Amino acid sequence: MGDLLGVAVLGAGHMGADHIRRLDQVVSGARVVAVADPDVERAKEAVAGLTGVSVRPDAEAALDAPGVAAVLIASPGPAHEEALLAAFARGLPVLCEKPMVPDSTGALRIVEAETRVGRRLAQIGFMRRYDAEYRRLKSLLDGGSLGRPLMLHCTHRNVSSPPDFTSAMLVNSSVSHEIDAARWLLGQELTAVTVLRPAPSSDAPAGLLDPQFVLFETDGGALVDVEVFVNCGFGYQVRCEAVCERGSARIGDEHTMVVTTGGAAREEVAQDYLVRFAAAYDREVQAWVDATRRGEVTGASVWDGYASSVVAEAGVRALESGGRVTVGLAPRPDLYDPRAGVSR
Ligand SMILES: NC(=O)c1ccc[n+]([C@@H]2O[C@H](COP(=O)([O-])OP(=O)(O)OC[C@H]3O[C@@H](n4cnc5c(N)ncnc54)[C@H](O)[C@@H]3O)[C@@H](O)[C@H]2O)c1
Ligand SMILES: O[C@H]1[C@H](O)[C@@H](O)[C@H](O)[C@@H](O)[C@H]1O
16 A cells, blocks of 8 residues: 555644554554644644654644645644645645534535535544444444334433533534434434533533533434533443334443442443543544545545534524524535545
């Protein structure tokens, strides 16, 4: 397959640093050649021990560094649009962390920009599509042995939220994963959303509406509910149960060591996404590198990123209004027709 794929990583925070480590130590076929972060010291720390990496304070300078052939965007969501457009202008393939772009207008601009390029360049980092349990559930549902899925019951809990986390982010950052997973698992679009707000946990930061209960309707008549609770304090728990006409299937129960002693059993619970989804991130980035080297784009598309942004935005309106909000997607360009293939 020739030379290693030279990757520029934009953003060297929690995810960016983990992806840099992954590209360096886990994934084959690629190497980090440039990193951009306005916090240059943080970027330098993330590449400590690596050689030949150009560290820049701004994204465009990193994209223009020698050897860059692909881009991994791990900056905060609001910075993604500019980074995606800069990558498209250079014809560079991209893996962009979720959310693709937090607002639907910006997300549509990305759809239009990629459509103008005329070929797919970007994969969106909805890594649950690479999680072994989610994949088993998807193939079970696709196989049809349980009949038509009627409902998905989802749980999304974090130990604690970052300091700047807002009530809207429970929907447009955390639940963006369930939005994508539900669309992917069911092969249906989400058409309406309602958000219920129980009395906030006294352990949540003041003013944060946490937890929330989000209910989606789909164009196939299914219902998807999500308990999202980002300051639960006790563990990182992501579960999904599909209830179908002739059976149910549940994923996400902890499958770690169970210690029984003194008349009680104790099971370990992951404390964050980097542990719970470690293998999924590894598979996602390896699949992106492999597809890029083959000249293909696989995984969640820019259209999936756009759909997720539109649904999440409707969810934030539902949270604010307390009512049911319907979702309207723009017409899907032919570029995103599943029959259009995956070549760049
Ligand atoms: N897939 C997942 O499970 C998952 C998990 C966590 C975060 N994320 C996503 O990853 C992205 C980054 O999140 P994080 O938790 O690493 O955030 P973070 O705050 O830890 O790191 C972000 C970094 O980006 C830098 N930055 C800010 N503006 C930038 C710009 N214009 N160009 C380059 N760098 C810039 C910041 O200085 C910071 O170092 C977000 O989109 C987030 O939603 C995804
Ligand atoms: O950005 C993070 C990330 O996407 C995690 O996977 C999710 O569990 C968190 O809720 C979210 O804040």
